[in-house]
Amino acid sequence: xxxxxxxxxxxxxRSALGSACGDVTEAGPADAVDGVxxxxxxxxxxxxxxxxxxxxxxxxxxxxxxxxHGTKMTWGRPPERADLVVDLARMAAVxxxxxxxxxxxxxxxxxxxxVQATVAxxxxxxxxxxxxxxxxxxxxxxxNLSGPRRVRFGSAxxxxxxxxxxxxxxxxxxxxxxxxxxxxxxxxxxxxIGSFGTLGVVTEAVFRLHxxxxxxxxxxxxxxxxxxxxxxxxxxxxxxVVPTAVEVDxxxxxxxxxxxxxxGIDAGxxxxxxxxxxxxxxxxxxxxxxxxxxxVPWAGSDGDRPVALKVTFALSGLARxxxxxRSAAEDAGLGLHLRGSGGAGVLYGAVTPGTDPAAVRxxxxxxxxxxxxxxxxxxxxxxxxxxxxxxxxxxxxPALDLMWRVKDRFDPQRRLAPGRFVGxx
Amino acid sequence: MxxxxxxxxxxxxxxxxxxxxxxxxxxxxxxxxxAMAAVVAAARAAxxxxxxxxxxxxxxxxxxxGLAHYKVTPALVVLPETAEQVSVVVRACAEHGxxxxxxxxxxxxxxxxxPRADGVLIVTARMRAIRExxxxxxxxxxxxxxxxxxxxxxxxxxxYYYAPDPSSQQVCSIxxxxxxxxxxxxxxKYGFTTNHVLGxxxxxxxxxxxxxxxxxxxxxxxxxxxxVVGSEGTLGIATAITVRLVRLPEDVRTLLAGFRSTxxxxxxTSAIIGAGIVPAAIEMMDALAIEAAEAATRCGYPVGAGxxxxxxxxxxxxxxxxxxxxxxxxxxxxxxxxxxVATEAAERALIWKGRKSAFAAVGRISPDYIVQDGxxxxxxxxxxxxxxxxxxxxxxxxxxxxxxxxxGNLHPLVLFDDSVEGAGEAAEKVSGAILDxxxxxxxxxxxxxxxxxxKVAYMPRMFSADDLDxxxxxxxxxxxxGAANPxxxxxxxxxxxxxxxRRTGAHxxxxxxxAEAF
Numbered sequence: 001x002x003x004x005x006x007x008x009x010x011x012x013x014r015s016a017l018g019s020a021c022g023d024v025t026e027a028g029p030a031d032a033v034d035g036v037x038x039x040x041x042x043x044x045x046x047x048x049x050x051x052x053x054x055x056x057x058x059x060x061x062x063x064x065x066x067x068x069h070g071t072k073m074t075w076g077r078p079p080e081r082a083d084l085v086v087d088l089a090r091m092a093a094v095x096x097x098x099x100x101x102x103x104x105x106x107x108x109x110x111x112x113x114x115v116q117a118t119v120a121x122x123x124x125x126x127x128x129x130x131x132x133x134x135x136x137x138x139x140x141x142x143x144n145l146s147g148p149r150r151v152r153f154g155s156a157x158x159x160x161x162x163x164x165x166x167x168x169x170x171x172x173x174x175x176x177x178x179x180x181x182x183x184x185x186x187x188x189x190x191x192x193i194g195s196f197g198t199l200g201v202v203t204e205a206v207f208r209l210h211x212x213x214x215x216x217x218x219x220x221x222x223x224x225x226x227x228x229x230x231x232x233x234x235x236x237x238x239x240x241v242v243p244t245a246v247e248v249d250x251x252x253x254x255x256x257x258x259x260x261x262x263x264g265i266d267a268g269x270x271x272x273x274x275x276x277x278x279x280x281x282x283x284x285x286x287x288x289x290x291x292x293x294x295x296v297p298w299a300g301s302d303g304d305r306p307v308a309l310k311v312t313f314a315l316s317g318l319a320r321x322x323x324x325x326r327s328a329a330e331d332a333g334l335g336l337h338l339r340g341s342g343g344a345g346v347l348y349g350a351v352t353p354g355t356d357p358a359a360v361r362x363x364x365x366x367x368x369x370x371x372x373x374x375x376x377x378x379x380x381x382x383x384x385x386x387x388x389x390x391x392x393x394x395x396x397x398p399a400l401d402l403m404w405r406v407k408d409r410f411d412p413q414r415r416l417a418p419g420r421f422v423g424x425x
Numbered sequence: 426m427x428x429x430x431x432x433x434x435x436x437x438x439x440x441x442x443x444x445x446x447x448x449x450x451x452x453x454x455x456x457x458x459x460a461m462a463a464v465v466a467a468a469r470a471a472x473x474x475x476x477x478x479x480x481x482x483x484x485x486x487x488x489x490x491g492l493a494h495y496k497v498t499p500a501l502v503v504l505p506e507t508a509e510q511v512s513v514v515v516r517a518c519a520e521h522g523x524x525x526x527x528x529x530x531x532x533x534x535x536x537x538x539x540p541r542a543d544g545v546l547i548v549t550a551r552m553r554a555i556r557e558x559x560x561x562x563x564x565x566x567x568x569x570x571x572x573x574x575x576x577x578x579x580x581x582x583x584x585y586y587y588a589p590d591p592s593s594q595q596v597c598s599i600x601x602x603x604x605x606x607x608x609x610x611x612x613x614k615y616g617f618t619t620n621h622v623l624g625x626x627x628x629x630x631x632x633x634x635x636x637x638x639x640x641x642x643x644x645x646x647x648x649x650x651x652x653v654v655g656s657e658g659t660l661g662i663a664t665a666i667t668v669r670l671v672r673l674p675e676d677v678r679t680l681l682a683g684f685r686s687t688x689x690x691x692x693x694t695s696a697i698i699g700a701g702i703v704p705a706a707i708e709m710m711d712a713l714a715i716e717a718a719e720a721a722t723r724c725g726y727p728v729g730a731g732x733x734x735x736x737x738x739x740x741x742x743x744x745x746x747x748x749x750x751x752x753x754x755x756x757x758x759x760x761x762x763x764x765x766v767a768t769e770a771a772e773r774a775l776i777w778k779g780r781k782s783a784f785a786a787v788g789r790i791s792p793d794y795i796v797q798d799g800x801x802x803x804x805x806x807x808x809x810x811x812x813x814x815x816x817x818x819x820x821x822x823x824x825x826x827x828x829x830x831x832x833g834n835l836h837p838l839v840l841f842d843d844s845v846e847g848a849g850e851a852a853e854k855v856s857g858a859i860l861d862x863x864x865x866x867x868x869x870x871x872x873x874x875x876x877x878x879x880k881v882a883y884m885p886r887m888f889s890a891d892d893l894d895x896x897x898x899x900x901x902x903x904x905x906x907g908a909a910n911p912x913x914x915x916x917x918x919x920x921x922x923x924x925x926x927r928r929t930g931a932h933x934x935x936x937x938x939x940a941e942a943f
Contacts, residue, residue, distance in 0.1 A: 100695060100804040101833075123701060144643060155642065157651055158620050165895075173895035174888070179800045181832040182869035183606045183655050184876055184887055185914070186896040187619065190651025194643070211701030234561060238584065240675035242741050268744040312641035316561035345641050375562075375640025397646040399635040405902040406647055408924040422646040 008083055010039055013060035017042055020052035023090070031085050033065045034078035034420075035385055038085045045090045047164055047172055047203040054201065055170030057084050057415070064168070065417045066197040068109055068136030072143050074305070075381045076196050077393060080419040086201055088138055094118045095204070102209040103161065103178055108138030108202050124209040127153035131296045131348070138202050144194030148245030148261060148294040151237075151343035153210060156193045162206030163189040165199075168411040173200075180208050191406065197417040198425055199410045213244075213263035217273045218289045220259035221280035226322035232258045233318055233342040235279045241272040246343025247294060250322055252335030252352065258342065261289065297339040298350035307354030308382040311338070311347050311367065317374030318342050321367070325349065328366035332359040336367075345376065354383060357390035364391055372396075394422040456500040456543040460521035464545060467517035468503050471510050476551065478502040487546050490531040490538040491593070492879055499526070499540030506551045508626055508634050508664035515662065516632025518545055518908055526910050527658045529570060529601030532593040534796055535877025537605060537657045537913055547662060549600045555579050556665065563670045564623065564640055569600025569663050573607075576668065585670035588615040591873065592781060603663050606655030608873035610706040610780070611737070613831035615671065617873070619654040624667035627653065630660070630904035640667060652899050657875050658910040660903040674739035677705070678749050679773040682734045682756045683727025683763035687711050687826070690732035691806040693759035694830045697736070698803065700755060702748050707831035708735040708780050711810075714787070714825040714838065715779075721786030724779025727763040734830065735780050737773075783827040784838065791823065791840035793849070795856045798874040799863035803833040812862050813837060822848075822855045834872035835863070861886070881916045894919060 017024045017040060027038035040062075044050045057064050063081035067073060068088055088109035096105040099122035106115055112130045115137065119126060128140060129147020139145070141163075146155040153159065162176035165188065175188035192202055223229045229248055236246050236258075244263045250256030258280065262272045277284040292299070298306035313321050322338065329336035329351070340347035351360060360383065368378035380393035397403070400423045407414075407425045419425075468477050478484060479501050488496040505511045518525045524544035531538055540546045552568035555575065559565065560583035565576055573594040576587035590609035591597055597607070602618045603625065615621075624638035627650075637650040644650075653660050684690040690709050697707065710718065710733050715726050726733050734756070738748040753764060767773040787794050801809050810826065817824045825838040837859050841852035860870050860883055870876070870883045884893060893915060900907070901921035911918065 098802065098804070100699060101802040102698065103802075146643070150642075154616070154620060157648060158616060167895060171891050171895065173892045175892065175896065177869050177887075178867045179802055179833055179869050179872075181608060181612065181617070181800050181829070181834045181872040183608075183617075183873055184869050184871050184880075185884065185892070186899050187606075187651055187655055188896060188899070190619070190648045191899065193648060193651070195647055199647070211703065237563070238560075238672065240672070240741055242744075264741075264744050265747050268741055268747065271743050272741055310643070312643050314559070314562040314564065314640040316559070346643060371641075377641065377643075377645050379645050394645050398644075399637055399649060400646065402629065402633075402635055402649060402903070403647045405924075406649070406899060409898040409902045409921075412924050 016056035020056040021049045033082040034074045036078050036082045038082045041085045041087055043087045043090050050166045050203050051170045051172050054166050058169050063415045066201045068139035069134050071134045076420040079417050105206045106137050107204055110137050123212045125212050126207050127210045137205055141193050141202055142197050148247050151246050152244040157190050159207050160189045161208050164204035166201045168416050178206050196421045198421045215266045215269040216263050216289050217269050218261055219273050219276040219286045220257050221284040222255045222257055224255050226319035230319035236260050237343050241276050248342030249339040251337050296348045297337040305384045307351035309349030310379045310381055311371050312376035313345050313371050313374035315345050324370040325367055328363045332362045334359050357387045360387050361391050368395055397422045460523050461500055463521045464517045464523050468514050471513040476504040490533045492534050492536040495536045495539050497540045497542050499546040501545045504548050504551045511628045511664050512632045512634050515628050519631050524908050524911050527662045529598030530596050532597040535875040535879040537875050537877035539878050560585055565670055566667050567599050571599050573597050580670045584673050586673055588671045589618045589621055599666050600663055603654050604658045605875045614703050614705045621669045622654050625663040626665040628662045630909040657914050659914055676742040676745040677739040679767045679776050680736045681765040681776045682761045683730035684732045686731040687810045688807050689760040690734050693756050696755040704736050705739045706737040709828055709830040711826040714783050714827045717786040717790045718779040718783050720789040722778050722782045726779055787838045793841050793843045795839040797837045797856050797859050798871050799835050799860050800872040801833045801863050801866045801868035805866040809862055816855055816858055820855050822851050876914045884916050
């Protein structure tokens, strides 16, 4: 049984939550948030119930951590407290798919895969990847999850057109709407994307959709040196092949791969695939898109908790990032597998073995400095507790004071996932 | 083949002058003399002499933006050349409780850059450097006064362009685009300003200079830039902007299709989208708008058309040919009676000329007019167009329709003659009723022109009090005293109050050793 925060009257909270929401249970070990035990779990079924739950939590002074399917609960810093987990898995309805308007209105606990299955019925897609698998809409938004197709479609911020959130004080608010084009009011959706549940609980989201392509082909080629990878990526993005994705995959040792996803009508894809083969050189190969392609490099690493990185950089810095990553890892006695969007400047990294805090710290410091010099950043998304304790996982963040001011307005009592986000937010 | 997207002239402002009453938006009739003297002194110490305007005649040059029936003479105009100069002026405003309004080229159509009689107008026209064009990074770094089209001109030799193309792109500024989250004819496929701004150096309403975002995507922390873009100058002033550059397409084709009715043209639009085609643009004009465009530009649109569609497809050549063939087929299925396809830039420009001159051209058929901007779900297009026609018939007020049909963004032009007693009021009424139609169909009261001062009264019809209160939490975080462009966007300012327990520097929990600094 978890230990609640000392100054919280759990019995009173339990009773208040019980009348707010029919499904409130004691938390178990599996409900801990990155090692921080939770006391209670509420499973509201509607935005109105989430509002009731958050009002009750506010009255009782509970720290609240929202949860979808819980696939990224160890990302970010461990929260200082996690008295109440608000589990949104019961809010899993695709509320409206307006195919003619190319939009979908979804409850936040809906798995991305379920959204795709629904809209595919009208030959449409939500162009947001799920590179870990199992993500809900709310979880994908909270962590700003992205994958290969962001080269063509952008990321969550480019697809979300409306949002419903519940504030720390239980007030329900909406921003945006159900139309693609809309400049009325502040775009709160963008603030919520990637905020790790620290500003509010997203309960419903409206996205723009795209047509499903008739044909997809993958053209890939190996590379040895970082400069080669950059040359190939630049050749592709500068050509007229309109890639949906330009992925770079470089394991800890040995050669890497540049892979280009082409989508569209059959004739068009065939022609652009042929052009891409020429761009990638004589060793380029063309094929179908394999299952699981575009997954994060730590996918399937069962057992040991990975050290998972996200590195970003200006596109022309790809070679430097790849080179520094490998030399810094080797100098630290570690392996670093990088994989991600070379065409967008966003790579994920898996460090092995991720057990020596000093070694990981050395790698992170060197690669972070390189990314910063290239206009980007390095974030340690996830790591074993010992590593997280020793490493600045979020790194330096410009405009942090302004971010704190936003946090203070939305959650003045600091009860939403306190400490999980940048700079202790 | 040279491939660039079309351009157009500035949309024509509403004629006539409506002196605004003293309101929250425009401020009292004059500044607090002591406070303004302190701001002037601070500005003189930091800016060159010709960067400060306090002569009444010259101040009047800045009394309105593109929405010209609201006019307020600012107390002071400054023309800073650097972020530091902007910061000095803003800091002085903050210290002395003087409101400030930022202005780019002044082409906005919602009065977002309407000055305050008791405030400072900060004009970015001297911040016009394109600092970097980084084609390999698909980025450019520009100052806020840079003209939209000049970014594309600078990037074109490297094979790139800046995608958002508001109708005023020959004169409007990137800073203004950022403030308004400007759209344009091609945002159906390419998105809006918010999708193309990656970073900004930004002066907060306290005068701090902060960096938001940067060359790379997904900067850690809150996406403050996402909140700033489209905030209409109410959160601060961008002083350098990092934008995305988009590869010029291999091929572009523009199709002009004449239909007997807007119903047919609307049905063709739905069929095109329904077929999984995302054209770069689908624009529609009705008979009255065609008549105006023809009178102004002799664009040669199909004679007798009840509606025309301008459809542009771009991308890789094979796809463009395929999509064009599909669009032609779908237009034929929906009763098109004349089809023209332009391949060369000059032919395409001719087709666009009619569409892009439409706002200004309406001046040929009506002495006065209101440019409305509302959004509906695309599938509601036929129904809403019929409702607008009924409104027009029952009120006797003529309405010309020009719009971005692909994304349901209507620009009804409500025509009137201000010399006729009551005509202006009748036009206002029809214009407002059109917005109600948009709200009633789940749409928006503005797709690209912004709320500004013009539509503040409509915000509560689209958003609840709680929605507006929550948006203003962001305002309070950036600007607790409401000094940046007060009276715009929100009908009722929120009293921010102080946040308990917060101070600058290290967070208390960090200092107490209860939380780590990272």
